[in-house]
Structure formats: C-alpha cells, structure tokens
Amino acid sequence: GNSVTQMEGPVTLSEEAFLTINCTYTATGYPSLFWYVQYPGEGLQLLLKATKADDKGSNKGFEATYRKETTSFHLEKGSVQVSDSAVYFCALSDPYSSASKIIFGSGTRLSIRP
C-alpha cells in the first residue's frame, strides 16, 4: 500500500541555518505530494505541493522537488527563522481518485534557536 517515510525529529537548528527534512514515499501510480505544517496549538496547513514528476513546490522560502527516480520529496529552506518552528508532515494522495484520502508521514518537529 501507499506510505510515507520522513526523517525523525526533533530537529534543532540555529536561525539562518539551512534546513533539509528528508521524505520518501511508496505508492502505486503517480501520487500528488505535499508538505503540511502544524504550528503550536494550531491545525494543519498546506505548505506546498507537487502533482507530477520534476515539479517543484515552493512557499514561504520552502521548496521541495518531486523526484520519481528516487521516490523522494525532501523539504528545504535556505535560511530558517524562529517562526518556522513547527511540526512538518510529508504526505501523498492518489490523484486518480476523486475522494482520495491523504496519507501522512509521522511528522518532524523543527525547533529554531534565536
């Protein structure tokens, strides 16, 4: 079945450091890929998405590229801020199902030190 594996946290970085959170997936067909973010005490927000191979999703300085050959969708940011502290979830869905569920990874907690 479809699944998502992401690097375990917590990840602690200093402000302005470079961030990578690894994510790989297993899926039949060609899933859409997402990164969701959950800030403390809040719900899930879609951070970025990519719907086909080689697409790059980007938002708020974060980027991730859909790599079909390595089945990966790693999240990167060149210079993190304290306000980026949150839990990040890699996820996928089957685009060929109108009522498709989203399958989430286990989440990576990111803490940024001033």
Next chain:
Amino acid sequence: EPEVTQTPSHQVTQMGQEVILRCVPISNHLYFYWYRQILGQKVEFLVSFYNNEISEKSEIFDDQFSVERPDGSNFTLKIRSTKLEDSAMYFCASSTGTSAGSYNEQFFGPGTRLTVL
C-alpha cells in the same frame, strides 16, 4: 477566504459516553473527510464522505463511529461509546472533488481535541 470550521475546540467526556464532533465544510465542496491525530503521532485517515454516503473508511472507523451530513451544511462525526484510546485531535477536511486525474486540495479545519477520562 473560505475556511473549514470545527466545534467545539476541546471536548472532555467520560468513557462510555457518546460524543458528536461538528464541522462546517467550505460551502461549494462536495467531499468531506475526518482524520485523527493521537498526541505525538501521525495524522490518520478515518473516513471520506460523498453524495451522502461513505466512500472510503479505514480500519480504525469501526461500528463505534458514524458520520452524517444532517442539514446540508454541517458534517458530523459521532463516537457512540467513547474509549480512553479515542482521545486525540480530530480534523475535518473538505475538497471540491472535481474530475479524477486533477489535483483536489483538501482544506483542513483547526481540529477538535477530544479527551476521554
């Protein structure tokens, strides 16, 4: 900007009691979902709902759970007899659900935290 809303934000109940969690999806959306997140764990799919019936459900969604769209605007999740392990954050989501093969973003509500004592 339209958004999914959920009430209450926090529900405390005694084991064995029935609870109803409420969601108001975005008004022109056709597909509705419930997910849950046990504290510190991953977000898990429970059920999807379209055209007044369940379209898919997970193994978590047993006979204790039911969903309903009672009045064309609300979408509810009922847990008939709560157990301690039902304590979790429950998220509602909705999407337009247009033609298969195109991307249908699911919009999530802020969640209801359920605590079973």
